[in-house]
Amino acid sequence: MKSDFFKYQAQTTPHPLAMEISHASGSYIYDTKNKAYLDFVAGVSACPLGHNHPKVVNAIKSQLDAYLHVMVYGEYIQKPAVELAKLLANNLPSPLEKTYLTNSGTEAIEGALKLAKRATGRSEVIAAHKAYHGNTIGSMSVMGFEERKQAYRPLLPDVHFITFNSEPDLEHITTKTACVILETIQGGAGFIEPQKSYLKKVRNRCDAVGALLILDEIQPGIGRTGKLFGFEHYNCIPDILVTGKGLGGGMPIGAFTASGKLMDLLQDNPKLGHITTFGGHPVIAASALATLQEITESNLMQQALEKEKLIRKLLIHPLIKEIRGKGLMLAIITPSEDITNSLILKCQEEGLILFWLLFEPKAVRITPPLTITNEEITKGCSIIIEILNTIQN
Ligand SMILES: Cc1ncc(COP(=O)(O)O)c(C=O)c1O
Numbered sequence: 001m002k003s004d005f006f007k008y009q010a011q012t013t014p015h016p017l018a019m020e021i022s023h024a025s026g027s028y029i030y031d032t033k034n035k036a037y038l039d040f041v042a043g044v045s046a047c048p049l050g051h052n053h054p055k056v057v058n059a060i061k062s063q064l065d066a067y068l069h070v071m072v073y074g075e076y077i078q079k080p081a082v083e084l085a086k087l088l089a090n091n092l093p094s095p096l097e098k099t100y101l102t103n104s105g106t107e108a109i110e111g112a113l114k115l116a117k118r119a120t121g122r123s124e125v126i127a128a129h130k131a132y133h134g135n136t137i138g139s140m141s142v143m144g145f146e147e148r149k150q151a152y153r154p155l156l157p158d159v160h161f162i163t164f165n166s167e168p169d170l171e172h173i174t175t176k177t178a179c180v181i182l183e184t185i186q187g188g189a190g191f192i193e194p195q196k197s198y199l200k201k202v203r204n205r206c207d208a209v210g211a212l213l214i215l216d217e218i219q220p221g222i223g224r225t226g227k228l229f230g231f232e233h234y235n236c237i238p239d240i241l242v243t244g245k246g247l248g249g250g251m252p253i254g255a256f257t258a259s260g261k262l263m264d265l266l267q268d269n270p271k272l273g274h275i276t277t278f279g280g281h282p283v284i285a286a287s288a289l290a291t292l293q294e295i296t297e298s299n300l301m302q303q304a305l306e307k308e309k310l311i312r313k314l315l316i317h318p319l320i321k322e323i324r325g326k327g328l329m330l331a332i333i334t335p336s337e338d339i340t341n342s343l344i345l346k347c348q349e350e351g352l353i354l355f356w357l358l359f360e361p362k363a364v365r366i367t368p369p370l371t372i373t374n375e376e377i378t379k380g381c382s383i384i385i386e387i388l389n390t391i392q393n
């Protein structure tokens with residue numbers, strides 16, 4: 001299997017982890033030798049209820065028995081997609097009420113950028129340095145990391161970058177700006193939170209110049225930071241909210257949500273302003289609906305903040321310089337890239353899954369399922385401390 005993996009499946013790095021998966025359940029992934037790995041990554045924040053949560057699996061199975069794909073997006077009334085969009089609206093502040101479902105986060109970003117251009121009639125997009133919004137051409141154009149995108153130029157024109165958390169930079173948002181796109185908490189940059197009133201100030205500046213504010217909650221959204229959406233911590237409501245990853249409960253999804261007035265612009269003049277064959281797929285939507293129901297009806301979000309406290313209490317070590325982030329979106333910062341690499345690789349040998357962040361080489365990702373137990377957290381953190389001890393000595 002391993003040689004076929006390298007021969008036939010396209011690789012994304014020269015050195016993939018190449019763990020061969022047998023099955024997964026709860027907070028554990030099992031390889032084909034039946035070794036159990038405690039998962040502190042949750043498919044890069046995409047499995048908030050852990051692996052194969054029974055409510056999610058049952059929702060998928062019942063939908064499999066009813067119907068699969070029946071029509072391109074938006075033409076037929078399909079209960080899982082309608083109920084999912086309604087549940088999102090019921091959990092969002094006004095004016096966010098109408099949702100467009102896509103197959104991935106990056107597609108939702110593309111839709112959001114198009115909607116902002118359509119609504120304002122302007123072309124300029126302002127994004128942040130070290131931002132990550134996905135890998136299709138539009139999303140890559142608003143990626144704030146030249147090293148990863150220079151090989152793919154030319155990208156979208158009229159994209160400009162500001163520094164996240166810099167208030168003087170807000171002056172660059174003007175009456176020429178169609179939209180400002182920001183991650184509510186910068187992920188790839190190293191889990192950088194907005195300073196206290198930063199997002200509110202961005203909101204005010206956008207209002208003053210007639211630009212739209214897009215917040216990318218693909219990673220912090222769906223309960224990971226202790227609230228359903230990260231923006232709820234920062235007193236700032238976007239014009240367009242983009243979600244994905246955890247929303248699918250382990251299935252591929254993206255979504256962008258705006259007011260009905262804004263979203264309706266995509267349906268006419270010209271019609272078919274944004275189309276997709278499989279977006280809103282009934283099986284995916286059923287999985288997402290079950291996931292969102294569980295997260296909004298349980299106390300998992302509140303527990304995420306308690307679990308954060310436990311992790312911060314357990315992860316005290318001279319090689320941990322800082323722990324960034326909120327809730328169960330945390331990153332350990334070590335003194336060097338080498339230490340980060342050793343920690344991640346050695347923990348995997350010891351049966352604990354950790355991972356890197358895109359643009360911060362000293363960061364170690366800790367984004368476990370929200371369902372992780374305190375015992376599992378304690379076990380995983382003790383492996384991290386043991387490995388750091390061996391690295392230190
Ligand atoms: C903040 C953010 N935006 C967008 C994306 C892209 O989502 P997808 O990989 O589903 O296209 C990601 C994925 O890592 C992300 O973390």
